[in-house]
Structures are given as C-alpha cells and as structure tokens.
Amino acid sequence: MDRKQALLQPIQVGDLTLNNRVWMAPMTRSRANxxxxxxxDIHVKYYTQRASSGLIITEGSxxxxxxxxxxxxxxxxxxxxxxxxxxxxxxxxxxGGHIFIQLWHVxxxxxxxxxxxxxxxAPSAINPHAKSFTPKGFKDTVTPKEMTxxxxxxxxxxxxxxxxxxxxxxxDGVEIHSSNGYLLHQFFSRTSNVRMDEYGGSIExxxxxxxxxxxxxxxxxxxxxxxxxxxxxLHGIFGMEADEETIPTFDYIIEKLNQYDLAYLHxxxxxxxxxxxxxxxxxxAKRYRPMYKGTLVINAxxxxxxxxxxxxxxxxxxxxxxxxxxxxxxxxxxFAQDASLxxxxxxxxxxxxxxxxxxxxxxxxxxxD
Numbered sequence: 001m002d003r004k005q006a007l008l009q010p011i012q013v014g015d016l017t018l019n020n021r022v023w024m025a026p027m028t029r030s031r032a033n034x035x036x037x038x039x040x041d042i043h044v045k046y047y048t049q050r051a052s053s054g055l056i057i058t059e060g061s062x063x064x065x066x067x068x069x070x071x072x073x074x075x076x077x078x079x080x081x082x083x084x085x086x087x088x089x090x091x092x093x094x095x096g097g098h099i100f101i102q103l104w105h106v107x108x109x110x111x112x113x114x115x116x117x118x119x120x121x122a123p124s125a126i127n128p129h130a131k132s133f134t135p136k137g138f139k140d141t142v143t144p145k146e147m148t149x150x151x152x153x154x155x156x157x158x159x160x161x162x163x164x165x166x167x168x169x170x171x172d173g174v175e176i177h178s179s180n181g182y183l184l185h186q187f188f189s190r191t192s193n194v195r196m197d198e199y200g201g202s203i204e205x206x207x208x209x210x211x212x213x214x215x216x217x218x219x220x221x222x223x224x225x226x227x228x229x230x231x232x233x234l235h236g237i238f239g240m241e242a243d244e245e246t247i248p249t250f251d252y253i254i255e256k257l258n259q260y261d262l263a264y265l266h267x268x269x270x271x272x273x274x275x276x277x278x279x280x281x282x283x284x285a286k287r288y289r290p291m292y293k294g295t296l297v298i299n300a301x302x303x304x305x306x307x308x309x310x311x312x313x314x315x316x317x318x319x320x321x322x323x324x325x326x327x328x329x330x331x332x333x334x335f336a337q338d339a340s341l342x343x344x345x346x347x348x349x350x351x352x353x354x355x356x357x358x359x360x361x362x363x364x365x366x367x368x369d
Contacts, residue, residue, distance in 0.1 A: 003336050006311035007304065011054065011318060013295055014224030014263045016172060018098055018318075020054040021311060022332040025299050025320035026102040026175065026229070028059050030133075030350040031357060032074040037062075038084035039074050044091050045358045049329035051097030054318060057227070057266070060104030060177050061085075063162035064155075066121055067183070068114045069106030070133050072352065076101060076162045082169045089170035100173040100227055100263075101166045103159055107183030108144040108192070109238060119145040121155070123186050123193040123200065128239020130181075133350070141239065152199060152209060155183070160216040163226075173225035173263050176213060180231050180268075181238025184210050188249050191241040203249045210253065214260060227297075228257065229266040232288075233280045237271055244279045254292050264295040266320060271300060285315040304335050330362040339363055 008020045031042055047056055062068045062075040075081045085101065092099045110120035111132035122144035131138045147155070159176070166174050178184035186192040187209045193200050199208055210228075217226055232250035235242040257265060267284050274280040281287050285298045298316040307319040325331050327344035334341060348356020 005304075005335065006308045007319065007335055008332060011295070013055070014173075014222070014261075016098055016225075016263075018054040019052070019096070020332050021318035022053060022307070022335060023055045023297060023318050023320040024050055024053040024057060024325045024331075025322040026057045026059055026177070027322050027326065028070060028073060028350065029357065030070060030072040031352060033072045033352045036078065036080040036084070037068075037073065037075050038078070038081040039088050040084055041087075042354060042358060043074070043084070044087050047088050047099065048091040048095055048097075049358060049362070050325055050331075051092045051095035052330055052332050053097065053325065054332070055172075056092060056097060056099040057175050057320065058088075058099065058101045060102045060182075061162075063103050063105055064158040066115065066155075067105035067158070069110030069120065071135050072350075073104075076103065076165050076169070077158070082165050085166075085169035085171070089172075093170070098172045100175050100225075101169070101171045102175045102177050102229070103162050103166070104177045105155060105158070105183040107186045108141060109181060110141075110144075111139050112142060113139065119143070121145055121147050121151055122183070123147060123195055126192055126194070128181070128192070130239040146195070149197065149199075156209070156212050156216050159213045160220055163217040164220040167221050173227060174217065174221070175227040175229055175266060176210075176217070177229055178210055178213075179229040179234070181234060181240040184213070185231070185234070185240065188253070189240060190243055190245055192239070203245065203252050206249065207253050207256070211256065214262075218260075223261045224263055226260075227263045227266055229268070230254070231268040231271070232284055233270040233274050233282065234268075235270075235272070235274055235277065235280060242274075242277070242280055247279060247281050250288075251291070254288055258293050262294055264297050264318070265292050266297040266299060269298065269300040285310060289315045304338075326356075327360045329360055330364075334363055337363065342366070
C-alpha cells in the first residue's frame, strides 16, 4: 500500500484544499430522463459514491434550452435543476468531497429535434457533418444558424446565469466547457468560424467569446472558483478539423489565461494519433506546462502509473480520470492499495437507470461479495 504516490498528495486549488490529485473527469451519462432534465436521487447516489475524488467535475450541464444537444442531460438553468443539483452537492460535501459543475453549450452538435424544429446555433452556418443523439436515435447534424451579435451576448449572459445558479446549488465552482468541438471551441477554429465581425477573423477575435464568458462569470462568483477545459489538438472528431492556425490559437488563449486567477486549466491530450500532422501538438502537457502558470490538470487515457509519472515530472498538477471512475467509484483508494480496477461496460454508458451507473461496487463491497 503506497499512499505517498504523487496522485494521492493533497493540492491547493484557489482557496480549496483538495485531498488528492485523482480528479473525476466530466462524462456525459444521460441519466436525467425526466421532463425537467433535473438531477434526482440516482445522480445523488452516483456522485456521492465518488466523493473520494480530489475534485468531481460533473457531466456537462446545459446553460439554456438552446444549449441542449444530447438526450437526458441535466441542465443548470431552471429552478428545478438547481434544486436537483443542490441535493447532489449537499451529499458530496457531507462525505468530505468537492464538486465543480461543467457549464455546457453544444452549439452546432445538436439537432432541430431539440429545439422545436429551429436550427441549433453556431458561430457560422457550417454543418459539422457529425451525428446528434436525439430522442429518436442518432441523426445527421444540419447546417446551423449563424449567431447574431445579440445571440452571442445572450449566450454569454446564459453562462453567467448558469454560474450564479451553480453557486445557489452549492457547487464549489464551475468548469467552462470550451472543448471537444462544442460551441466555444467552434468559435476558436477557422474551419467552423468564418465570421468577419468582432467574433471572427483574427485569432484574437475568434477567442474573444471565451474571455467575455470568463469576465461575465467572475461577476457572480470568485475568479479562483472558475475552471476551464480545452482540447488543443482535437482533429477529425466531433466535426472539428484542425489547421495551421489551431495551435497558435490555443497558444494565444493559454498565454492570456495567465492574466486570470483561475482555479485550474484542464487540458486533454490528443484523442487520436496526430503525430503525423505537422501543425498539431502530440504532447499537450509538455507544451503547455511551461506556458501556463496556474494549476494544470491533464486528461485522456491516463492510468495510475502514467498519472503518477506526469505529476512527478512536473508536467501537471492533477490528472482527471474518466472511464476508470465509472466502474471504480473509490478510484483513489484502489490506487492507494495498488488494487486491480474493475472493467467498465460501454453498453451502459448512456442508458437510463442504475445499471452501469450506481451498481459498480467499491473495493470493500467487492471483497464482501
């Protein structure tokens, strides 16, 4: 048993002292199968089971009706949703855990079926040629509506209101989802944003909405309770196509983030092999650790050994684990005991009910069985 390993050391994040560096990554689970799209008892149990995580980052939660793009995902824009999340945060805190909510707008990765027949919003009217998981199954995405300046301003306000709701619901902070081909990421890229106004054209203009969102959110909550997620080398997934300006755009964004006192920056290593693409970065932590001065969290396909190594090498301060937390609710304890991990069931990632959600036993429960 080794509790001295890097992953299990406490970490100070803003004014929060977290018990370890084994963080739970945000993962869509599609369990809010109720009319209000609000968390309920099943979510309370799921997150409480995983309260030993240094920090829980919840599944992406839509900031408005217009932000929806997947079935049965919970929101943070109505009173019922705030009340549902309040039960989650109270239960996690009772177990000594900490929890941030991920604020989400999917942009063009949506479908008119979610919007009473209206088109989803995006920076430009460019179809991502992806799939949208609708109430009627997977459907092809459509050409979205190009957002007006008024639409953009409303979306910034929606992020701000969602952050205020998150504070009312008892969250320790928020993570702005500006990654994985969703709305804010769509603004960053020249292949999805061909606007020629103040939110398009130059790198500075394409990044502008992100900093407008941060500035709006910090009006309603402490700056050091705001996290941010980016995926610089995403390519060929979620409808995103990188180009020669992709990495320079993220360089600009991450350098500018040093002007803020954020809780953390959450980066993803490439989801697929980009080593043969000359204008993309295959080693995200190595590139951005020297550049970013705050708390850096890394994600994507890490195991215990690689997680300890990336922290020991000084390339990250914490590691966010996704799938291992699905099937191992007490993941930090398993790492502490060098125990084997339970395997996850991909067939139940997005299905309603407890199966594949709250029925994975802890290590102690498994021993009793």
